[in-house]
Structures are given as C-alpha cells and as structure tokens.
Amino acid sequence: VNLNSYENNEVAGVVTGLAWTSVGGDILFIESTLSKGKGNLNITGNLGKVMKESATLAMEYIKANAEDFGLDSEVFSKYNVHIHVPEGATPKDGPSAGITMLTSLVSLFSQRKVKRNLAMTGEITLRGRVLPVGGIKEKILAAKRAKIKEIILCEENERDIKEIKEEYLKGLTFHYVKDMSEVLDIALLKQKVAKPKDL
Amino acid sequence: VNLNSYENNEVAGVVTGLAWTSVGGDILFIESTLSKGKGNLNITGNLGKVMKESATLAMEYIKANAEDFGLDSEVFSKYNVHIHVPEGATPKDGPSAGITMLTSLVSLFSQRKVKRNLAMTGEITLRGRVLPVGGIKEKILAAKRAKIKEIILCEENERDIKEIKEEYLKGLTFHYVKDMSEVLDIALLKQKVAKPKDL
Amino acid sequence: VNLNSYENNEVAGVVTGLAWTSVGGDILFIESTLSKGKGNLNITGNLGKVMKESATLAMEYIKANAEDFGLDSEVFSKYNVHIHVPEGATPKDGPSAGITMLTSLVSLFSQRKVKRNLAMTGEITLRGRVLPVGGIKEKILAAKRAKIKEIILCEENERDIKEIKEEYLKGLTFHYVKDMSEVLDIALLKQKVAKPKDL
Amino acid sequence: VNLNSYENNEVAGVVTGLAWTSVGGDILFIESTLSKGKGNLNITGNLGKVMKESATLAMEYIKANAEDFGLDSEVFSKYNVHIHVPEGATPKDGPSAGITMLTSLVSLFSQRKVKRNLAMTGEITLRGRVLPVGGIKEKILAAKRAKIKEIILCEENERDIKEIKEEYLKGLTFHYVKDMSEVLDIALLKQKVAKPKDL
Amino acid sequence: VNLNSYENNEVAGVVTGLAWTSVGGDILFIESTLSKGKGNLNITGNLGKVMKESATLAMEYIKANAEDFGLDSEVFSKYNVHIHVPEGATPKDGPSAGITMLTSLVSLFSQRKVKRNLAMTGEITLRGRVLPVGGIKEKILAAKRAKIKEIILCEENERDIKEIKEEYLKGLTFHYVKDMSEVLDIALLKQKVAKPKDL
Amino acid sequence: VNLNSYENNEVAGVVTGLAWTSVGGDILFIESTLSKGKGNLNITGNLGKVMKESATLAMEYIKANAEDFGLDSEVFSKYNVHIHVPEGATPKDGPSAGITMLTSLVSLFSQRKVKRNLAMTGEITLRGRVLPVGGIKEKILAAKRAKIKEIILCEENERDIKEIKEEYLKGLTFHYVKDMSEVLDIALLKQKVAKPKDL
Numbered sequence A, B, C, D, E, F: 001v002n003l004n005s006y007e008n009n010e011v012a013g014v015v016t017g018l019a020w021t022s023v024g025g026d027i028l029f030i031e032s033t034l035s036k037g038k039g040n041l042n043i044t045g046n047l048g049k050v051m052k053e054s055a056t057l058a059m060e061y062i063k064a065n066a067e068d069f070g071l072d073s074e075v076f077s078k079y080n081v082h083i084h085v086p087e088g089a090t091p092k093d094g095p096s097a098g099i100t101m102l103t104s105l106v107s108l109f110s111q112r113k114v115k116r117n118l119a120m121t122g123e124i125t126l127r128g129r130v131l132p133v134g135g136i137k138e139k140i141l142a143a144k145r146a147k148i149k150e151i152i153l154c155e156e157n158e159r160d161i162k163e164i165k166e167e168y169l170k171g172l173t174f175h176y177v178k179d180m181s182e183v184l185d186i187a188l189l190k191q192k193v194a195k196p197k198d199l
C-alpha cells in the first residue's frame, strides 16, 4: 500500500505505524470509526491476541482519562468503536502498535487531525507509559522508503537509533517519549478534521 | 456453477466476484438477504476468519455512511443480514471479496439492481479505500471463461493487467478504482430490482 | 436403518436424503420438530460446520419467503426448531443435504405431507437456487437398494445420470430442478399430515 | 459400581443402561434431577458430543409430547434439568444411551418408578423412533454379570441376539421395540416414587 | 503446603482431600467462599473438566437437598460461590475430590465447622451416592505424612485398605460410607465457625 | 523496562513483582485501573490461565473482605477493573504474582500509596493464605539488579533465602508472611496517592 495514496488526514482516526515482519520493516495503518451503539469494541485485520490487547489498553486509557481529552464519558456507552488494520491477508501481532492505536482512537473521539508524514511505534501500558519495542532499524528503513518525515519512539529506543548509520537517518526527525500524553501532543493537531462528527 | 444459470439481477444482493484458488482462478457469487430481526450479521459458506472480517468491514462502512446511500440508520437495528457464498464444500478465505461483499450489501439495503456481466475483486478498508489483491492473471482468465464483460479492480492492480497478453484481455473492460464509492457508482444501477422491499 | 420401518409421511418434517460416504452411497433422514420457544435453531446428529450452515440457509430461506408458504412470520419467533439427522455415531458433513433440510422445514411449518418413496440431494443457496453435488452414482445405487422410486436432483447433475448404465436406473424417476420452489412443488403434497399442529 | 448397591427405584430418574467399551460391555447408570430454574439443561459425566446430543434429543422429545405424559408444558421453563452419568474418570460417548436417558427424564418429570432389574440400550431419534446399536453381545454378557433380568432393545437388534449362544441368554427376558413409547410402557411403573415431587 | 500451617477450622469451607499424582499421593485443600451475587459458580486452581464437573454435582446436590441442610433455597440465587484448590502451578483432574468439595460447600452454606485432622477421597453422584476411587494406598501414605487422624472412604474402597500392611495404618481411623449424608455427619461439627455469616 | 523510569507511587495500583523465566529472574509490574461499569474484570498482558486465576482470586478476596479495607461493597458493581502486566510480547503464567496482584487491587480500591523500592512474589489462596513459590534465587538476583530494597515472601520460602550466599543478600530486607493481611500491612502506606479517586 502506497503512503501517499492512502494517508489522508482529512478524516479522523487514520494513523501510520511501523511494523517488523520476518521479511523486514513495513509501514502499517490503523483506522478507526464510530457508529451508534452500546460501547462495543470491534477489532479486525487478522490480528493476534497481543495486538488485540493493545487495542483494549488504548481504549481503557482513553476512558480513564476522558476529562483530559475534553470528552464526556457518556460517549463511550453510546458508540461502538471499530479498529481495523488493513491488508487482511497478513497476520499481525505484537505490542508495538500500541501508541498508533491510541493516537487513532484519540483522533477519532476528539475529531482532531493527525499530523502528516508522521509514523510511530511503541508499546503502551494501562497507566499511559510508553515502552520500547524491537526491530527499530528495519522499521526506520521502511519509514524512509515510505517518505515519512517524523517518527515517535520510546525514550529507551534512542539507543537503537544511535546504532544506525547517520546517512540512513537523514531527513528524519525523531521524538522520544515516556508517556502517552507526549505522543498525543506531537501527533494530533489542534485543528479538527473536515466535517467533524458532533459526538 | 454456471454464470448464466446463476446470475440474476432481478434480485438485490447477488454479485459476482473473482477468487484465486490453488487450482487457478474462479468466479464466486455473494448473496445477501434481510430478515426482520435485531441487527445481527450471519455469514455462511465455509468462510475463513479474514473473509468474515471483510463482511464485518463492509457492514460497518455502510452503517457509517448510511446517509450517503439514502438509508435511515434505524434499518440496521430492525433487520438481520445474512451473507452467503455458495459452494459450501469449498473452504474460502482472504480479503479479496471485500468489494464484492460491499456491493452486495448496498444493493440489498438500497434494493438497486447490480449491473450484469460484471465481476470484481479487491480488499476494502474501514475508511472505504480499495486495496490491491493477488492472483489477478488467474482471476481474469476465469472471468473470461465465465463470459464476464466488465471488471472492477483497485488502481494499484493496473500494473498486473499490463503484464497480461493483450489477446487474453479482448472483450473485457476494466474499471480501476481507489475508493468504495467508485465501485458502487459502477456496479449499481439506479433502477430498483423487481418487487423491491420497502425497508 | 431400514426405509420402510423408518419412513412415515404421517408426521411432518421427515424427509429422505442421499449421502456419499467413504464406503459408498447411503440414504439418510432429516427430522425436524417445533416446540414453543423464542426462535432458536437447534441442530443435532454429529454434523459438521458445512451441514449446519445448510440448516441455517434453509431456515433463512423460509423466513425470507414466509408469505409464499402461507406462513405468518410471527411463527418464527414463537417456536424453536430442532433439526436432527439420525445415526449419531456417524459424523456427517457437506452441503448436499440442503434441499432435504429445506423440504423438512417447509413440511414442518406447513404441516404438509412429504411424498413417499422420494429421495433428494442438492446444495441450496440463500436465494433459493439448487446447486449440483458430487457422488451421484453411489447415491443412486443406495437409493435403489432402499426401494426409492423418485429422486430430485439439480439440473446440472443430469449429466452425471447420463453416465450411469440404464439398467441401474430402471424403476427410478428423476426430477431435475433449478430452484427450491420446484423441489417443494414435487416433494410436498397438498394434504396435511395426520393431526396437524395449528401454529 | 455394584448394581445392587446402586440401583434404587425409590427415587425418580435413575435408570440402568448398557455400554460397550474397548475392554468389553459394562452397565452404566443415568441419573437426573430437577431444581428450580429457567429451563436449562446441564449434562455431566465426562460425556462426548454425541452422548450430549442424545440428552438434547430426549429432552426435546419430552417437550414435544408433554401432553401424552400428562405434563403441563410450563414445567419445562420453571425447572433446570441435570443429567449425570457416574464414573467421571471414564470418558463416554456414542448414541446408545438414548433410550436410557429418555426413560430417566420421563421418570423424573412424571415421578414414576423405574422397573427394577431392567437395562436397556438404543439410539433415539427426534421423532421417537428407536434405532439399533452395536456391541450387543458384550452388553448382554455385562447385563448378566450385573444380575439384570430384563433388557429393552431395538427390534432391528433382534438379529444380534439370535447369534448369541442360548446358554448366555438364560434368565434374561428381551423386549424388542420400535418406538420410544414402547420403551416407556415397559420401563416405567404406574406407581409413583416415595415422596414424589409435586411439580 | 504444610497441613498445620494451613488447616484452620475457624473458617467455613476449608476441607482436606487426598489426591493421587504421578509422583505419589498428596493432600490437597478445597476452599470455598460466598459473595453477594446472582448464583454463579466460579472454580479455580487449574482444574480439569472432570474435577469441574464434580463441583457442579456437589452444588446441584446441595440445591436439591436444601431443606435437609436447613437452607432457604433463595440463598442460591443471592450469592456467588467460588471454589478454589490451592497450588495453582499443578494441573488437577479426576472425580475423587467430589466428597471433599461437597463437604466444603455444605460447611460454607451452613457455616458449620469441619472436623480437624480429617481427610477424605471419593467420587459423588447426582443422587448423593459415594463411589470408590483409585490410588488408595498412595493417598493413605500421604495422609499419614501430613498427620491426618481420620479418613472417609467409600465402602467399596474397604477392600483396598485391607491390602495395606497394618503398620502403615496405625493411628488412622477409617469411616466407610455409601451416601453423602454419612460423609457430612462425620465431617461437619454441629458448632458454627467463629463469626458465622448470616446468610 | 527500567524500574526507576517506571515505578511511580504517585498513582494507585502499580506494584512490582518478581518473575522466574527460562532465562533467569526478572522484575515485572502489575498495573490496575478502575472505570465506571458493571463490575467486569478485564485482564491483559498475554497471561496464561493460572495467572488469570490469580487475578480472580485476588478480586474475590477483596470482595469477601471489603469491610476490613473500609470499602463499601457497592463499589464492586459500579466499576470495571482492568489488570495489566506490561511487556505484552512475553507470555506470562504461574501463580507467583498472586500477592502482587492483590496488593495492586487493594491500592486501587483504597487509593493508598504502594511502598517504594519494594518487590514481592507469592501464591495466594481464596482464604488469604500466602503459599511458597519457586525460582527464589533467580528472583532475588533480579531484584538486586533493579535496585529493590525490600522483598515480601511466604514464610515457607525463608528456607530458600538461607541457601543463598550472604553477599547476594546485602542491602535487602526480607519480610516473611503467612497471610495476605500481612502483605498489605507492609506494602501499602496509610497515605493516599496524589489526586485520589473518590469511589
């Protein structure tokens, strides 16, 4: 899937992540949507157990911090959330899409735009910490191939970046974070998407 | 199954797809029906996990864009939807029936006729993008054997068509699309089916 | 199980099918009953996934065409349906009992008698088409051994009959069909069963 | 388990069956109890799928023929039924306990005594037919060892009895049946159990 | 786990059982607690299917005989019961903890003390019979090592005790039972536990 | 994950445990959160069956002893609890996180701070006893590496500590406990966390 043809920050909830597969790094997209319902969470994209748990963690974090995001907590019981990771033929698992999922969901509920040309990878915890993940070198190479300009990583992954040859890092800006709130400050614009939903 | 004996655009929800199997390409049919209920989705035809996820994605997309299709969103909680892929002896999986399922469901809910002698193959995303799929050459040969005249593919699959000898393509018209709305514009006629249901 | 000792068209819902097993053809029986309930469907007889899907398809078809069978659609939410295929020691699967199940269910809901000395085999679709099935030669031999006189098959299975030696077909009448409605016209008598239930 | 120490027709629902195992025939007991509830069916005793289906069939048959047993059909939604087959260390499967389960349940709901020194084996169908089962010779030898005096079998199993040496059959009376109603006429006494429940 | 440090008949529901494992006999403890709820039964301790069925049987027996235990049957729908078998690292299965579980539950619901220095092993049936179990010799040796003084066994296990050398039995008193009511008469004191719950 | 960067006793429910893995000892964190709901328990972190059972046991213990913790028992039906063990890529199982989970949950419901530089390992029972666990030597070494100062263990694990060379124990204080209440007395401060939730 081509980034330019795919990425579109005119809609809420579409965020670019970085994945590590047995054949190297790759970019992946997280999409999420809301529909009127009773608070169910539906997850598709041929995901494994750990990746589904990441989605649950992200959702719980948003519920627990609803006020900080300016959200009325009633919204969680009035809408169903659907998270999808495209390219259904590929099984996907692991915790590294955690921050990507959270960013997608906060964009969705706040209807704020996601920064363009940005990718991210990092595990999340229930308390909002960001944990380091593996496969950093391969993920960075994939990000460059996809014309990504900025990357969000866990602070503890800075050591992995330092081991990569400088020429591979040219044109990339790195943001090192410890907490989910820092991810959201970087990734989400103040501006709402076109035709924002009124939740 | 013979296309002529099967296809019948007098009823809503019957759409022709293209499948790739270990013994070559094949056509397949998606059927869907509505019955009074509480909004359940029932999927049969010996389908694997990824193909069932496609059905869920298609259904979510329709719910999220109900207004664009002139649908009252109450309809989704008053009817059960059943999607079936005939030839139950054959296990079926993969994301490539996504656009076929979506077309079937929009035909069903709008009671619009599906264009005749048309087949399609492509993955869908939650946000309505169409993604490229594999096995294009085999699928095209199967479509020709079945007397298909028009084929809808993802824009990114055009490169696969260009690699096929011209003589195999004679008599076929290709439509390359990026978004689900383009698929529906091509595949669905304005005309309603015979004895349309009043939802 | 002996056909004469088993078959009894004095009760609704008992229909004879034809099965193909690893040791040759066989006849099988489909039984169904109604009990007051909330519209649940219970299926027993050591059936595999595809055969259970056939039962679901048959049930959906009847619901979608209730009016054509003179049925008040409220009946489906006021009764539970139980479908059973005797000889529980034998695992059973495949789509070929589809028309047998549908005939059983329409007999049950309409309380009409099933024609005697009749057997059938064919896959059904959600839209009521009958699809061809395999193992025709073995099934015909089993039907003869069981003193069956008439057999319903999909139109596309006629070619399989033409390949069977004439002497094996003596005494058998074949009905070739395309749609479920034709099956029901042949298999169900106008006459109600003894002591018909008033639904 | 010793028959004399176990069997007790002073309580409803305890019936002796005959089982065939890899090490020969054996007797088994079916127990059932009622407790106030919502009509749930609970089945224990390390049973396989087919044996659980037999319990379901038995229960459905009783519901469908409640009037014939003098039962008010409201009773089925006001009580939970629990069926247990003792000796939990042994996995048990197969359809041959069908008539034993049905007899247990009718005894339970009618609170009628079960005839003493009686055992039985046979598959049941949804419509109340009794089907033949295997392992007859081994089951008969086990019945004799356990001091059983009368045995109920399917009519079609008579041929298996005829192949057994007369000396092994001395002291045993056989009842051959076609329908469940015959089983119940033989197995259940008119007399109620001690302290019958008033359902 | 050391018996003296563990056992405490000041609380209801803690009962000592005897288990047979691949490395010899062992004692085990059954614990149970009540919490306000809707009558759910929760079972933990890494238990297999048969051992979970024992817990269900014990619970059903108590419900069916509530009056005999002086229990108001409303209590079963107002409390949740949790049964736990400590040492979660060890998988546990088999029917022999049946009488231990039942004793635990009757102690819990009646808030009566359990006799000290007592252990037991035996399968239970739905009707309250006690069935013999295996591994008796190993279980007795484990009981002695743990300073157990009295042991409850099924009457039919007496033959297994007679095959054990007298010196191994010194200091042990055996109770042989046929029915659950005998187990409870031996194992439960009339005295209530400290701070009995008022159900 | 680095202890200093992770541990933060300003929030309730974050507790440090000790784990034994095939590559040696390690520290792990238990996090828990509350969100308005109906009393559901959600557990993530790629946990096995036994570890999930520990979470259930901890929750049951708190419910059964709500008064002792100054908790209104209505709180359990008005909030959902989510327990998470970070580092989702690593499967985790075994009973030894029991006391860590309980401490996390009591901190959460009471909003009391957890003592800093403290780690613990021990199985819990339904009745609040603490049972010994394995891998003590490796766990102690991991605790030292992580700058832990105090460790809570089951009394019966004292013998394992005595077998470790004194130099490895320098700077560590051990607390040996028999009951959960002792764990909580040691691990939880009287002081509430910053911005305590008012449940």
Ligand SMILES: [Ca+2]
Pocket: A001, A026, A027, A087
């Ligand atoms: Ca890709």
Ligand SMILES: [Ca+2]
Pocket: A017, A018, A019, A096, A097, A098, A100, A120, A121, A122
């Ligand atoms: Ca990622």
Ligand SMILES: [Ca+2]
Pocket: B001, B026, B027, B087
């Ligand atoms: Ca085909």
Ligand SMILES: [Ca+2]
Pocket: B017, B018, B019, B096, B097, B098, B100, B120, B121, B122
């Ligand atoms: Ca397709």
Ligand SMILES: [Ca+2]
Pocket: C001, C026, C027, C087
């Ligand atoms: Ca047969």
Ligand SMILES: [Ca+2]
Pocket: C017, C018, C019, C096, C097, C098, C100, C120, C121, C122
């Ligand atoms: Ca058939």
Ligand SMILES: [Ca+2]
Pocket: D001, D026, D027, D087
């Ligand atoms: Ca036996």
Ligand SMILES: [Ca+2]
Pocket: D017, D018, D019, D096, D097, D098, D100, D120, D121, D122
């Ligand atoms: Ca039997």
Ligand SMILES: [Ca+2]
Pocket: E001, E026, E027, E087
């Ligand atoms: Ca032990």
Ligand SMILES: [Ca+2]
Pocket: E017, E018, E019, E096, E097, E098, E100, E120, E121, E122
């Ligand atoms: Ca035991």
Ligand SMILES: [Ca+2]
Pocket: F001, F026, F027, F087
């Ligand atoms: Ca670690």
Ligand SMILES: [Ca+2]
Pocket: F017, F018, F019, F096, F097, F098, F100, F120, F121, F122
């Ligand atoms: Ca631990």
